Amino acid sequence: MTVRSELLERHVFRPVEIIYWLLLLAAFFAFPSYLSVATTVVIMSLFALSLDLILGFGGIVTLGHAAYFGMGAYAAALLAFGGFQEPISATLLAGLIAAGLALIIGPALLLLEGLPLIMVTMAITAILFEAANKASWLTGGDDGLRDFSFSPVFGLFPWSVYGQTSYLYAVGWLAVLFVLVRRVVSSPFGVALQGIRENRARMKLIGSPVVGHLVRAYVLSAFMAGVAGALHAQTNKFVSLEVLSIDTSVDVVVMLVLGGIGRLYGALIGAPVYILVKHFAATWSPYHWMFIIGALLIIAVRFVRGGLLGILGHIGAWFAGVGGARKS
Amino acid sequence: MDALLSSLSFIALYGVSYGVVLFTISIGLVVTMGLMRIINMAHGAFAALGGYFAVSLMNAFSVPFAIAVPAAVLGVALFSVFVERLFYVHIYTASELDQVLLTVGLAYIAIAGLNLAFGPNVFPGQLPRLLTTNVDLGLRTFPAYRLFLIAVGFLLVVALWYVFDRTSFGARLRAAVDNRTMAQAIGINVPRLFSLVFAIGCGLAALGGAIGYAIFPLEPVYPFKYLVLVLIIVSLTGFGNIKPAVGVAVFVGVVDTACRYLFPSVGAFIIYAILIGLIIHKHAGIFTRRSPS
Numbered sequence: 001m002t003v004r005s006e007l008l009e010r011h012v013f014r015p016v017e018i019i020y021w022l023l024l025l026a027a028f029f030a031f032p033s034y035l036s037v038a039t040t041v042v043i044m045s046l047f048a049l050s051l052d053l054i055l056g057f058g059g060i061v062t063l064g065h066a067a068y069f070g071m072g073a074y075a076a077a078l079l080a081f082g083g084f085q086e087p088i089s090a091t092l093l094a095g096l097i098a099a100g101l102a103l104i105i106g107p108a109l110l111l112l113e114g115l116p117l118i119m120v121t122m123a124i125t126a127i128l129f130e131a132a133n134k135a136s137w138l139t140g141g142d143d144g145l146r147d148f149s150f151s152p153v154f155g156l157f158p159w160s161v162y163g164q165t166s167y168l169y170a171v172g173w174l175a176v177l178f179v180l181v182r183r184v185v186s187s188p189f190g191v192a193l194q195g196i197r198e199n200r201a202r203m204k205l206i207g208s209p210v211v212g213h214l215v216r217a218y219v220l221s222a223f224m225a226g227v228a229g230a231l232h233a234q235t236n237k238f239v240s241l242e243v244l245s246i247d248t249s250v251d252v253v254v255m256l257v258l259g260g261i262g263r264l265y266g267a268l269i270g271a272p273v274y275i276l277v278k279h280f281a282a283t284w285s286p287y288h289w290m291f292i293i294g295a296l297l298i299i300a301v302r303f304v305r306g307g308l309l310g311i312l313g314h315i316g317a318w319f320a321g322v323g324g325a326r327k328s
Numbered sequence: 329m330d331a332l333l334s335s336l337s338f339i340a341l342y343g344v345s346y347g348v349v350l351f352t353i354s355i356g357l358v359v360t361m362g363l364m365r366i367i368n369m370a371h372g373a374f375a376a377l378g379g380y381f382a383v384s385l386m387n388a389f390s391v392p393f394a395i396a397v398p399a400a401v402l403g404v405a406l407f408s409v410f411v412e413r414l415f416y417v418h419i420y421t422a423s424e425l426d427q428v429l430l431t432v433g434l435a436y437i438a439i440a441g442l443n444l445a446f447g448p449n450v451f452p453g454q455l456p457r458l459l460t461t462n463v464d465l466g467l468r469t470f471p472a473y474r475l476f477l478i479a480v481g482f483l484l485v486v487a488l489w490y491v492f493d494r495t496s497f498g499a500r501l502r503a504a505v506d507n508r509t510m511a512q513a514i515g516i517n518v519p520r521l522f523s524l525v526f527a528i529g530c531g532l533a534a535l536g537g538a539i540g541y542a543i544f545p546l547e548p549v550y551p552f553k554y555l556v557l558v559l560i561i562v563s564l565t566g567f568g569n570i571k572p573a574v575g576v577a578v579f580v581g582v583v584d585t586a587c588r589y590l591f592p593s594v595g596a597f598i599i600y601a602i603l604i605g606l607i608i609h610k611h612a613g614i615f616t617r618r619s620p621s
Binding site: 055061063108109111112114115116118119120122123124126127130131134246250253254257261287288289290291293294295296297298300301302 | 361367415418419422424425426428429430432433434435436437439440441443444448548552556559560562563593597600601603604607608610
């Protein structure tokens with residue numbers, strides 16, 4: 001196998017992945033009363049996956065990805081108020097609006113690296129938060145937007161009280177965009193992106209359009225984050241300022257790191273773990289769960305390389321080692 | 329005309345005193361990041377600790393302000409050495425992402441801890457009577473507290489300039505900032521310098537928190553609430569440069585105060601827009617710093 005094909009095939013489909021998607025379907029039947037939490041998990045998985053594309057594959061450290069999530073959420077809610085109630089096209093449009101914002105910001109933003117990059121992403125999100133807060137005639141300000149509705153999915157499936165439609169609808173979006181991201185990271189473009197992550201200067205020297213590649217990845221990531229935001233608005237029928245807050249930006253980074261960055265499935269595993277920890281610890285006290293998340297972050301950096309998937313990989317390698325030892 | 333002068337002097341005095349608190353907190357981060365090259369998202373937590381420390385000394389034991397503040401600075405500086413030895417030593421050579429994650433984790437723990445110890449609401453502190461009086465400066469009267477902040481800022485700038493530009497400690501520090509390997513090769517104990525500088529940086533943050541609690545109210549979310557502004561000041565200042573930090577922080581304080589005063593409906597984010605423009609202008613590509621050679 002040549003090096004080139006090895007790079008391109010690093011993220012090909014493996015049969016074991018079916019387990020994850022079967023679990024998603026099993027959750028639908030097993031926890032009918034927890035479908036709203038499960039829907040949040042799926043939406044945040046998609047949001048974390050969008051971050052993985054730029055952070056895990058492009059090496060762009062951002063603490064402002066909530067900007068695109070929030071943009072998508074507000075766009076979907078406002079579209080519904082404006083009479084645009086077909087959910088799928090509204091979600092696509094909300095994603096495109098978020099991508100448009102990324103296209104405006106990206107070319108200047110991605111010239112930056114390190115601390116200035118982190119700062120500007122945080123500051124841009126802080127501006128959007130302030131703007132949404134002040135423009136209460138449009139966004140409802142502190143009260144948020146509520147009481148908007150969407151027409152049934154495909155014109156067939158109405159939005160039920162118990163959230164069956166919401167859940168399957170979100171899973172559908174996640175599956176489609178997951179396939180798209182896998183295609184992207186396995187393409188020559190995706191390999192170039194990983195090259196930039198590993199050594200930006202060298203990629204520049206061999207003539208790779210570094211900023212151009214990063215902008216393309218950033219715009220695609222913003223589109224996915226916007227879609228996740230729109231799904232958040234559609235399934236909750238509520239958008240508040242929280243979607244644009246620094247907490248949301250930090251949350252998604254933590255989810256991705258807990259799962260493992262640059263592995264695609266890291267996003268899909270980190271999000272449920274994070275949300276379940278938060279869900280149960282927050283019923284205890286809204287602040288105490290920060291102890292747990294803080295400790296998890298420190299442990300993740302100090303002791304666990306590659307997040308939960310990294311641990312699974314180590315265990316898998318250990319078993320393979322034991323099996324290999326027996327054979328020989 | 330009088331009204332205009334009065335407004336201008338209001339903006340100048342309130343802006344500069346606000347800038348002084350920002351400067352005091354940020355300069356600690358400028359110094360630690362300059363030497364250690366770490367992105368410290370937990371810096372605000374040390375400022376919060378300083379504020380809480382000073383105010384609880386004053387509230388619970390009626391320690392006078394003039395003793396509570398230095399005690400808080402010393403206490404936090406000592407505590408920071410412990411934190412540095414326990415956590416920060418492991419991330420000096422780690423990736424930016426790891427540095428962000430570990431320090432965000434520390435800030436989260438600080439927020440949860442402050443909430444546990446002091447409750448979720450603003451922790452009220454009284455200023456000493458001397459600072460709550462008003463002083464007539466001719467154009468209008470101003471709270472003595474604002475003048476006190478400006479005086480502290482001025483003394484701090486002089487003291488920092490003296491330490492960094494005129495002492496052997498400052499020379500060793502600047503050597504280590506410019507070229508760590510070379511500094512080590514000529515016999516400077518860089519790890520010990522790290523601990524010392526980290527303690528100074530966190531002590532300065534604590535000083536900002538302790539004198540600024542009437543402007544930046546103490547609450548559990550404090551570590552993140554002012555972090556964006558502080559980090560922006562640091563990234564505009566650059567690695568280890570003290571002189572620009574004064575200008576940048578005072579500029580931020582005055583512009584922010586002016587915008588909030590003159591355009592209350594949009595004021596809060598004009599400053600962010602200006603700063604984003606400045607950062608992109610300054611670092612078109614890389615985090616520029618003076619070349620060591």
